Amino acid sequence: MSDHEREEFLRVARRAREAAAGLAPLPRSVKDAALHAVADALVASAAEIVKANASDVARARDNGTSEYMIDRLSLSPERIEAIAAAVRQVAALPDPVGETVRGNVLPNGLELRQVRVPLGVVGIIYEGRPNVTVDAAALCLKSGNVAMLRGSSSAFDSNTALVGVMQAALEGTGVPSDAVQLVPGTSRESVKHLMRARGLVDVLIPRGGASLINSVVEESTVPVIETGVGNCSVYVDAAADVDMAVDILVNAKTQRPSVCNAAETFLVHADIADAFLPAALAALKAKGVTVHGDERVRAHSPDVVEATEDDWYAEYLSLDIAARVVDTLDEAVAHIRRYGSGHTEAIVTTSQPAAKRFVALVDSAAVMVNASTRFTDGEEFGFGAEIGISTQKLHARGPMGLPELTSTKYVVTGEGHLKGETPPAPGIGCSNA
Amino acid sequence: MSDHEREEFLRVARRAREAAAGLAPLPRSVKDAALHAVADALVASAAEIVKANASDVARARDNGTSEYMIDRLSLSPERIEAIAAAVRQVAALPDPVGETVRGNVLPNGLELRQVRVPLGVVGIIYEGRPNVTVDAAALCLKSGNVAMLRGSSSAFDSNTALVGVMQAALEGTGVPSDAVQLVPGTSRESVKHLMRARGLVDVLIPRGGASLINSVVEESTVPVIETGVGNCSVYVDAAADVDMAVDILVNAKTQRPSVCNAAETFLVHADIADAFLPAALAALKAKGVTVHGDERVRAHSPDVVEATEDDWYAEYLSLDIAARVVDTLDEAVAHIRRYGSGHTEAIVTTSQPAAKRFVALVDSAAVMVNASTRFTDGEEFGFGAEIGISTQKLHARGPMGLPELTSTKYVVTGEGHLKGETPPAPGIGCSNA
Numbered sequence: 001m002s003d004h005e006r007e008e009f010l011r012v013a014r015r016a017r018e019a020a021a022g023l024a025p026l027p028r029s030v031k032d033a034a035l036h037a038v039a040d041a042l043v044a045s046a047a048e049i050v051k052a053n054a055s056d057v058a059r060a061r062d063n064g065t066s067e068y069m070i071d072r073l074s075l076s077p078e079r080i081e082a083i084a085a086a087v088r089q090v091a092a093l094p095d096p097v098g099e100t101v102r103g104n105v106l107p108n109g110l111e112l113r114q115v116r117v118p119l120g121v122v123g124i125i126y127e128g129r130p131n132v133t134v135d136a137a138a139l140c141l142k143s144g145n146v147a148m149l150r151g152s153s154s155a156f157d158s159n160t161a162l163v164g165v166m167q168a169a170l171e172g173t174g175v176p177s178d179a180v181q182l183v184p185g186t187s188r189e190s191v192k193h194l195m196r197a198r199g200l201v202d203v204l205i206p207r208g209g210a211s212l213i214n215s216v217v218e219e220s221t222v223p224v225i226e227t228g229v230g231n232c233s234v235y236v237d238a239a240a241d242v243d244m245a246v247d248i249l250v251n252a253k254t255q256r257p258s259v260c261n262a263a264e265t266f267l268v269h270a271d272i273a274d275a276f277l278p279a280a281l282a283a284l285k286a287k288g289v290t291v292h293g294d295e296r297v298r299a300h301s302p303d304v305v306e307a308t309e310d311d312w313y314a315e316y317l318s319l320d321i322a323a324r325v326v327d328t329l330d331e332a333v334a335h336i337r338r339y340g341s342g343h344t345e346a347i348v349t350t351s352q353p354a355a356k357r358f359v360a361l362v363d364s365a366a367v368m369v370n371a372s373t374r375f376t377d378g379e380e381f382g383f384g385a386e387i388g389i390s391t392q393k394l395h396a397r398g399p400m401g402l403p404e405l406t407s408t409k410y411v412v413t414g415e416g417h418l419k420g421e422t423p424p425a426p427g428i429g430c431s432n433a
Numbered sequence: 434m435s436d437h438e439r440e441e442f443l444r445v446a447r448r449a450r451e452a453a454a455g456l457a458p459l460p461r462s463v464k465d466a467a468l469h470a471v472a473d474a475l476v477a478s479a480a481e482i483v484k485a486n487a488s489d490v491a492r493a494r495d496n497g498t499s500e501y502m503i504d505r506l507s508l509s510p511e512r513i514e515a516i517a518a519a520v521r522q523v524a525a526l527p528d529p530v531g532e533t534v535r536g537n538v539l540p541n542g543l544e545l546r547q548v549r550v551p552l553g554v555v556g557i558i559y560e561g562r563p564n565v566t567v568d569a570a571a572l573c574l575k576s577g578n579v580a581m582l583r584g585s586s587s588a589f590d591s592n593t594a595l596v597g598v599m600q601a602a603l604e605g606t607g608v609p610s611d612a613v614q615l616v617p618g619t620s621r622e623s624v625k626h627l628m629r630a631r632g633l634v635d636v637l638i639p640r641g642g643a644s645l646i647n648s649v650v651e652e653s654t655v656p657v658i659e660t661g662v663g664n665c666s667v668y669v670d671a672a673a674d675v676d677m678a679v680d681i682l683v684n685a686k687t688q689r690p691s692v693c694n695a696a697e698t699f700l701v702h703a704d705i706a707d708a709f710l711p712a713a714l715a716a717l718k719a720k721g722v723t724v725h726g727d728e729r730v731r732a733h734s735p736d737v738v739e740a741t742e743d744d745w746y747a748e749y750l751s752l753d754i755a756a757r758v759v760d761t762l763d764e765a766v767a768h769i770r771r772y773g774s775g776h777t778e779a780i781v782t783t784s785q786p787a788a789k790r791f792v793a794l795v796d797s798a799a800v801m802v803n804a805s806t807r808f809t810d811g812e813e814f815g816f817g818a819e820i821g822i823s824t825q826k827l828h829a830r831g832p833m834g835l836p837e838l839t840s841t842k843y844v845v846t847g848e849g850h851l852k853g854e855t856p857p858a859p860g861i862g863c864s865n866a
Contacts, residue, residue: 021770021794021796023792023798024793024794025794034611037670040664044503060559082782084860086857086859087859089858089859090859094693104815106813106814106815107767107815110804110808112814112815114831117796118827119826119827124861126861132861135859135861136861136862138859139859139860139861140836146661194686198650202826202827203826203827207861210700217631217654218654221650221651223656223825223827224656224659225729225743225827225861228863230863241849242536244849247849247851248849251851251852253850255851255853256852259863260862260863279839283852310696337454349752355846358541359844360457360458361454361457361458363454363457363550363553363842364842365842366842366843366844366845367842367843367844367845368845368846368847369844369845369846369847370843370846370847370848370849370850371543371847371849371850372850372851372852374851374852375543375845375847375850375852376843376845377862378858378860378862379855379857379858379860380539380543380852380855381539381545381843382537382539382540382545384858384859385858385859386858386860386861386862387860387861388860388861388863389863389864392656393552393553393635393636393825393840394552394635394636394656394658394827394828394840395827395828397841397842397843398547398841398842398843399843399862407827407830408807408830408831409796409797409798409799409800409830409831410798410799410800410814410830410831410832411792411799411800412799412800412801412802412804412808412809413788413801413802413803413804414801414803414804414808415803416674416677416804417803417804417805417808418680418681418684418688418805418807419684419688419689419805419807419808419813420688422812422813424519424812425519425522425811425812425817425818425819426519426522426568426570426572426817426818427568427572427811427812427818427819427820427821428557428559428565428568428569428819428821429661429810429811429819429821429822429832430660430661430663430692430693430694430821430822433523
């Protein structure tokens with residue numbers, strides 16, 4: 001069985017690889033027309049898609065899945081309209097492929113250009129939201145990449161229908177219909193095939209909780225971009241405006257608690273704790289937030305529950321927040337370095353030197369000065385679409401838009417240029433001689 | 434033993450991590466002064482370094498190491514002067530850290546800046562050239578990174594002496610002396626510790642042959658940048674200038690055969706084969722090159738030996754080259770896609786459409802039009818120094834200079850900005866709600 005599944009996976013992956021070669025050089029007009037064809041086909045096939053989705057939903061109900069998860073899984077004609085509209089929005093975005101990132105004429109007359117090219121085949125591992133199937137395919141197609149999609153097995157019928165509709169819509173558009181691929185099978189094994197497909201798949205983007213991401217990093221030989229885990233902190237400096245600090249904290253925690261850029265911890269300088277904590281704790285309580293505090297926070301209110309070591313690491317994604325009093329800005333930085341996930345941290349301060357030091361020392365994808373952590377987002381940053389928020393340092397860090405789905409290639413044009421002797425430069429380059 | 438070695442490794446890695454936090458925010462002036470202190474100390478300690486090196490050389494001789502490898506391993510006062518001069522050259526290069534890569538004011542008034550920051554701790558696995566120990570440390574230091582160095586065990590005494598001198602030189606410069614670290618131990622295990630140090634080491638750059646690089650990619654949980662394997666091809670198009678094509682081919686193959694951007698294969702269009710091959714084979718023969726050709730190449734000379742499937746994959750690094758006649762440009766591209774290592778390919782042609790098609794379809798880090806493959810090099814590209822040539826697509830592709838040793842961070846400055854409701858954008862971002 002496993003052998004058969006692996007054969008089947010390799011067959012699909014090789015077709016994806018082949019499609020990548022055909023997709024990479026296509027001009028924007030062809031890709032945009034294909035995206036519109038996909039959007040039209042999704043709307044036209046809404047009944048068929050909803051029917052397939054109904055079997056996923058029925059299976060989920062039989063398995064006792066929560067209503068919340070069933071809502072995320074469910075498709076309706078209206079939701080399919082919205083998904084199609086998002087595809088049209090992607091078509092309207094600029095094409096990153098072909099952009100000259102840098103270019104100049106070298107002293108010897110060679111023309112050097114570094115141009116954006118697609119990554120190739122992008123593997124995406126995600127959970128039970130079928131809209132991701134279409135969103136990811138559209139972002140990949142626009143950036144010239146083939147999408148190898150591996151959604152949750154709970155949405156397999158929906159995803160099969162959606163990918164079938166998209167593949168059929170691509171026929172005749174100039175974009176290979178193999179440019180959108182569903183990883184065959186629903187077993188744990190099928191994910192492993194994707195993780196071991198180095199040479200066929202260029203990058204893997206796992207979307208989900210920390211344990212999924214860790215297992216992918218552990219097992220994958222394909223390069224991985226880690227996304228989405230957010231244990232974000234708000235630091236209230238000694239020199240903060242108290243009202244602003246309370247507003248930012250409440251917004252960061254409660255405006256949408258279930259997302260990765262919501263605050264999960266706040267740290268307050270001891271010098272301002274007496275002024276800040278009563279107001280902050282009252283405001284959080286009014287919003288239904290449970291505060292998990294250290295002893296010095298708990299001294300301000302009996303409602304604060306005792307924080308454990310686990311609370312400092314927690315990504316609650318709920319109306320909970322960890323809280324600690326610190327004696328210095330550097331102690332806040334040390335706490336963030338130790339427990340944070342490198343996503344987003346905010347400082348609230350009127351002190352320019354404090355802001356500068358916090359920005360310099362905090363090692364996270366985004367650092368906010370006097371703004372809510374909730375602004376770390378591709379749409380807010382003006383990218384128009386987001387494939388995820390990278391919390392690692394290689395390739396892309398922070399919100400990833402279409403350019404982050406590309407690599408580059410150097411194009412060097414000469415007139416018969418030959419290499420002569422040149423003095424060695426510092427470095428550890430390839431010379432084995 | 435292994436447990437002790439692992440403890441020892443973790444102790445060093447944690448000190449490296451700590452040093453990274455101190456090194457990242459340092460201004461250029463402090464880093465440059467530290468580099469000059471390192472250069473001065475290397476020259477002043479030449480006798481001590483040469484003595485340590487002599488014990489590596491003696492051990493290598495006892496082991497029957499070739500004179501060629503012993504030459505690569507050997508240090509002399511003159512070579513140490515040259516190594517120190519390279520460190521001073523790195524000091525003279527611009528500092529990539531702090532550069533604003535992009536910046537604008539968002540519609541809501543938030544100021545957004547994406548700035549370059551160091552990667553953190555960079556692990557480098559390399560072979561028996563002790564100059565790499567210093568070159569790598571200097572490039573890392575200049576880009577604000579801590580270097581965790583793991584050279585060949587054959588150079589262990591030399592590397593221990595070099596790192597000792599560098600660490601001592603950093604005392605009092607403001608750069609933490611832990612910013613340069615040698616991985617403890619010489620066993621295979623000690624490399625594994627480095628490969629599994631996710632969270633402590635930010636990136637691993639293996640330098641060496643394909644088998645070393647493959648084993649690192651296979652076993653590492655730390656993100657890896659693959660470098661240096663070059664199976665580069667020259668394609669002689671139907672519309673080539675024959676003299677230019679012969680000159681480029683001979684230069685690409687013979688100017689320095691042992692390096693990764695030397696040509697290992699040439700492909701010639703059938704329409705020009707009768708004009709090109711006699712001249713090319715004679716010119717290569719005059720330079721002592723053995724051609725491994727297919728039947729159509731062999732028809733032109735009895736000196737051409739029969740190419741096997743292995744020859745198409747070979748990175749000879751010697752005076753050998755594989756050769757094949759193709760019927761179309763697309764057949765040349767298909768050959769390169771199948772057998773190439775994605776390093777550098779060249780086309781020789783007077784046809785603009787042929788050049789354009791070759792550049793668009795070839796999926797390699799660098800594509801040369803009417804120029805030798807030998808130009809793919811950080812020094813030639815004007816980067817001033819090179820940490821390696823990436824043959825992968827993530828993070829960096831092609832010659833890597835100092836900016837490729839950095840990541841970025843978003844700095845967002847507001848005046849108490851709070852997030853309001855915004856319409857959802859396309860994407861598969863972190864929203865779990």
